Every structure is written in structure tokens, then in C-alpha cells.
Amino acid sequence: MPHIVNDNCRLCLFTDCVEHCPVHCFHADEERTYIDPEVCIDCSACVPACPVQAISEVVDFSEEEERWIELNRSFAQRLPVISDKRSPLPTAEAQREALGFA
């Protein structure tokens, strides 16, 4: 089943996920990451790496999940690949705490 980066990925860019991806299908802008569903092999290696549980596997293709698949696809197509971990944003720890993962 497809994997998506969801709304928990916002203003943190911990980017631990990208180092676990064997096919380099993560893309990023200045605030978050996206998975290219055309490249992802659905191995789930990235899921436990995210400290804010922002990566999930689509299971029932609900309207909301379809929206996230398309959002990931759309942004991944126009943003550069990210394969190396970056320094988290200054807002990362506050975001982690706000989401209850501190």
C-alpha cells in the first residue's frame, strides 16, 4: 500500500526518514517532506524513523488518504530529492512537543 507523509511533518524537518529510504523517493521544501508514490517501493523502512510519526501507510484509500497521496505526488514532482539528513528547523522541538512526541 502507498506510503505518505502526513500533516505531522510541518515546521520540523527532522529528516531521519530520508536516510532509511533505499530508493531515494523523498523530496522536500523549506517546511516538510513528501514521498513520490511512483518511486516508493512500500518497504516501510522510513515509518519508525520519524520522531513525529508523520509517515503512514495508506490502508483504506479514504477520501482523506487519497488527498494526501495526490499532495505527496504533486509536490514530489516539482521539488528536489533529499537523501541526506538536514539539521532540523529551529521550530522542530516545539512542533514535536505540540504533537505529544517530546
Ligand code: SF4
Ligand atoms: Fe522509501 Fe520505503 Fe519509506 Fe517508500 S516506504 S518512502 S521506499 S523507505
